[in-house]
Amino acid sequence: MVSTTAEVVYQRPxxxxxxxxxxxxxxxxxxxxxxxxxxxxxxxxxxKTIGVAPVGCSVFAYKYFKMDxxxxxxxxxxxxxxxxxxxxxxxxxxTYQGDGDLASIGMAEIMHAAARGENITVIFINNAIYGMTxxxxxxxxxxxxxxxxxxxxxxxxxxxxxxxxxEILAIxxxxxxxxxxxxxxxxxxxxxxxxxxxxxxAQERGLGFSxxxxxxSCPTNWKISVRDSMEFIADKMIPVxxxxxxxxxxxxxxxxx
Amino acid sequence: xxxxxxxxxxxxxCKGCELCIEACPEDVLxxxxxxxxxxxxxxxxxIEETCTGCGICAIVxxxxxxxxxxxxxxxxxxx
Ligand SMILES: Cc1ncc(C[n+]2csc(CCOP(=O)(O)OP(=O)(O)O)c2C)c(N)n1
Numbered sequence: 001m002v003s004t005t006a007e008v009v010y011q012r013p014x015x016x017x018x019x020x021x022x023x024x025x026x027x028x029x030x031x032x033x034x035x036x037x038x039x040x041x042x043x044x045x046x047x048k049t050i051g052v053a054p055v056g057c058s059v060f061a062y063k064y065f066k067m068d069x070x071x072x073x074x075x076x077x078x079x080x081x082x083x084x085x086x087x088x089x090x091x092x093x094x095t096y097q098g099d100g101d102l103a104s105i106g107m108a109e110i111m112h113a114a115a116r117g118e119n120i121t122v123i124f125i126n127n128a129i130y131g132m133t134x135x136x137x138x139x140x141x142x143x144x145x146x147x148x149x150x151x152x153x154x155x156x157x158x159x160x161x162x163x164x165x166x167e168i169l170a171i172x173x174x175x176x177x178x179x180x181x182x183x184x185x186x187x188x189x190x191x192x193x194x195x196x197x198x199x200x201x202a203q204e205r206g207l208g209f210s211x212x213x214x215x216x217s218c219p220t221n222w223k224i225s226v227r228d229s230m231e232f233i234a235d236k237m238i239p240v241x242x243x244x245x246x247x248x249x250x251x252x253x254x255x256x257x
Numbered sequence: 258x259x260x261x262x263x264x265x266x267x268x269x270x271c272k273g274c275e276l277c278i279e280a281c282p283e284d285v286l287x288x289x290x291x292x293x294x295x296x297x298x299x300x301x302x303x304i305e306e307t308c309t310g311c312g313i314c315a316i317v318x319x320x321x322x323x324x325x326x327x328x329x330x331x332x333x334x335x336x
Contacts, residue, residue: 010315026274030319
């Protein structure tokens with residue numbers, strides 16, 4: 001008889017506070033938060049990390065991370081992060097933004113932060129909708145997708161086409177690491193975590209602007225079940241927002257994480 | 258002997274979203290319809306002993322509510 005002991009395979013990251021999040025059941029904001037906390041724990045960055053929370057469902061992100069955090073006006077997180085990083089270059093600075101925050105009201109800030117090559121990391125949650133305000137159309141809403149402000153489905157003739165932020169930011173000379181991943185199943189969540197790790201590695205190495213776009217769910221405002229929302233990401237969102245590495249600085253190539 | 262594991266679900270965080278139930282390769286998870294969490298959700302529970310401690314439930318959990326354990330053989334100290 002072999003005697004055995006209990007080994008912990010997984011436990012709640014240290015960088016999380018002991019707080020119950022306000023997110024709806026099955027919302028992938030929680031998964032994205034968890035991956036960031038795990039990466040910061042693994043890299044030992046907690047004491048020097050400063051997060052910038054957006055306006056949107058993740059407006060209370062600062063309550064959930066056990067680290068320094070500030071709250072930016074809607075869309076202005078990259079501007080705020082720019083100021084913080086320039087004054088405190090030794091600190092690790094990241095923003096956490098939704099698609100309404102980043103690609104609509106905050107479009108100018110994100111474009112110029114990338115163009116300036118600010119050495120910050122952006123975690124971009126693309127759920128194709130404005131979650132917090134009740135499910136209005138976002139710049140990332142899919143063609144034909146029903147939202148409260150496009151009740152007959154998004155008409156691209158009238159309201160334009162979805163904006164692909166990863167592709168756009170990748171052509172900026174100032175960006176060092178730009179990828180798109182998805183949070184719809186375990187395999188993709190693992191890949192998303194690797195990407196978040198590389199984005200923070202890029203910042204630690206001073207490689208310029210880094211962004212990880214994460215395809216995310218919003219079962220409540222999409223008005224479908226949690227399970228169907230994961231299928232929606234796989235079947236409907238990925239064809240419009242292809243996963244991939246849009247820019248990887250040569251200095252990151254071959255880095256094992 | 259197959260690796261055996263188990264999970265502990267923290268009722269304070271679990272929202273009964275069922276993502277872990279969906280993802281579990283061994284189908285050993287189910288909502289506990291006899292209990293409610295402080296927030297009023299039915300939490301997840303283990304229904305079979307065949308958990309391998311693979312950790313996939315924790316990887317998909319949006320609320321970091323799951324702690325995963327695995328049984329590990331103890332090396333006998335050399336005499
Ligand atoms: C200056 C300003 N304009 C508009 C709003 C209203 N508002 C709050 S959140 C939001 C959009 C949120 O959507 P998104 O960034 O996609 O985040 P999600 O809630 O989906 O996570 C808007 C328009 C605001 N709070 N402040």
